[in-house]
C-alpha cells in the first residue's frame with residue numbers, strides 16, 4: 001500500500017515518531033537535538049532538576065547550550081545567572097557548550113553542523129525555525145517544554161499543516177533574501193501560518209545564509225517550522241536522508257507565489273513585522289530620518305550580510321549624527337570578515353563592532369535604543385520596546401538598505417546610492 | 423463499592439472581570455524582557471504583566487479574571503515568563519480567536535485554560551461567569567459556548583500543568599497510554 005504524499009514537515013515528524021503521521025495529529029516523538037540559551041537556561045535547569053527531579057540530560061551529545069543573548073553579561077544579575085548555566089553545562093560535561101562570543105545559538109548550531117537535514121530540533125527560542133535552512137524541523141518552545149525534552153528526549157506536537165511558498169525568477173541587485181522574508185510577512189500577515197509549517201520551493205540558488213534569513217522569520221508569520229526544500233548547491237556538503245524531499249501531491253493549505261524578479265526592497269515600519277511596504281512607499285513624498293543603523297542577528301548578521309553592507313560602505317562614511325552598530329552573528333562570521341577586509345571597510349566607514357551574539361536585538365545590552373531613536377534594523381522584530389525604549393521606532397530592512405541608510409541618515413534604497421557622491 | 427459523586431457543575435459564584443485586549447498582543451507587551459525571572463524576583467514578575475500596555479492591570483486583576491483578546495494573542499518570543507506572570511496574578515482563562523503557538527503551548531504547559539473563540543464583542547470590565555467544565559461563558563447578554571477542549575487538554579489543566587501531568591502519567595498527553 002502506498003501512503004499519501006507528505007509535506008517536508010510530515011516527513012520529518014513521521015521519521016521522529018517512527019510511523020507515518022499527517023497534519024492534525026497530536027503525536028509524541030523523539031527529539032534529535034535540544035538547544036537552550038542563556039536567557040531561558042536558568043528556568044530550564046530549575047524545572048529539570050527541581051520539578052522533574054532529573055539528575056541529568058537524556059543524551060549529552062544531543063544537547064546544545066549557548067551563552068549568546070546577553071553576552072558578555074551586562075549586569076551582575078545576568079553574570080550570576082550565566083555562571084549558574086555555565087557550571088551546570090560543565091558539570092554535565094556537555095560537549096556542545098558555546099561560550100560568550102561564539103555567536104547566536106541558531107547560527108552556531110548551523111555552523112557546527114549540529115542542525116542537519118531531517119532532524120527534529122527543539123530550541124528554547126522562537127527563532128529556532130532557523131534550522132529549517134538545512135531542511136531540519138526546527139521549532140521554538142518554552143522552558144517547561146525544553147526541560148521535558150532534556151529529561152526524556154521526547155516532545156509532543158500537533159503535526160502542522162503547511163503553507164507552500166513557491167518562488168520563481170531571480171532577485172535583482174539591491175534586493176535580498178530579507179526582502180523575500182519581509183514580503184512573505186506582508187502577504188501572509190503575522191498570524192497567517194499560526195500552528196503551521198512553511199515549506200519553501202524554488203530557492204535552490206539561495207545560499208545557506210539566505211535560507212536562514214527566510215526560515216528565521218517563519219515564526220514571524222506564526223509558523224511552528226519553516227523548511228527550505230533541501231536541494232541546491234548550499235546543501236552539497238550535507239547528507240540529505242533519502243526519505244526527505246519534496247513529494248508531488250502533498251497537501252498544502254495555501255500556496256503563496258513569490259516573483260523574485262519583480263520584488264522591490266521591502267521595509268517593515270514600526271511596530272509590527274507585517275507592517276511591510278515597498279521601501280519606496282514608506283513615505284513617498286518625504287525622507288524618513290534615521291539615527292541608528294543596527295546590523296546583526298540570526299536573520300542578517302552573517303558574513304555575507306556584513307559583506308553586502310561593506311560593498312555599499314566602501315569609500316563612504318556613516319552620516320554625521322548616525323551610529324552604525326554591527327554585531328556579527330558568530331565568531332566564524334567575524335573571522336571571515338576580518339580575513340577578507342570586510343571588517344576594515346566597516347570600521348573605516350565608522351561602524352562600531354560588537355561581540356558576536358544577539359546584541360541589542362532584545363533590548364538588554366550593546367546599543368539599546370533611547371526614546372526618540374529611529375533605527376533601521378536587520379533583525380526580525382520591530383515591536384515597541386523590543387530594542388530598548390518603548391519610545392524608539394524600529395524599521396526592519398535588509399543589510400543593503402541598512403548600509404545605504406547609514407550613509408545618508410534617512411531611509412534609502414541602496415540602488416539610488418550609486419548616483420549619490422561617495 | 424461506593425459511587426464517586428459526579429463532578430460538580432462548576433458555575434462559579436464569583437463573577438470574573440473581562441480584560442479586553444486587541445489583536446497581535448505580543449509577549450513583550452505581556453512581560454517586557456527586563457522582567458525575566460532570573461533578572462528580578464517573583465514578586466517583581468507579579469507586577470510586570472502589561473506594565474506598559476495596560477499599567478493598571480497588575481494591581482487590579484483578581485484571581486479568576488479573564489483575558490479576552492483579538493487574533494494572534496501571545497505572538498513574539500518564546501518567553502514562558504509571560505504566561506507565568508499571568509498565572510501568578512491568577513488569570514482564570516485566556517480567550518482569543520487565535521493564539522501564537524508557543525504562547526498557547528506555554529499556557530497549556532502551565533495549566534492556564536486557553537480557548538480559541540471570538541468574544542471580542544464583550545466589553546472591557548464586563549462581569550461574566552466562566553463554566554470551565556461545560557466550556558461555557560455566562561454573560562449579561564446570555565450564554566456563550568466555547569469550543570470544548572479535547573479530553574487530554576482538560577487532563578493537563580486538572581493536573582495543574584504538563585510537568586505534574588508527566589509526573590503522574592509518565593508520558594505526554596494526546597497519545598494513547600502504553
Ligand code: SF4
Pocket residue numbers: 069104105106125127296297298299357358361362379380
Ligand atoms: S538574534 Fe535576536 S532573534 Fe535571533 S536568537 Fe538572538 S535575540 Fe533571538
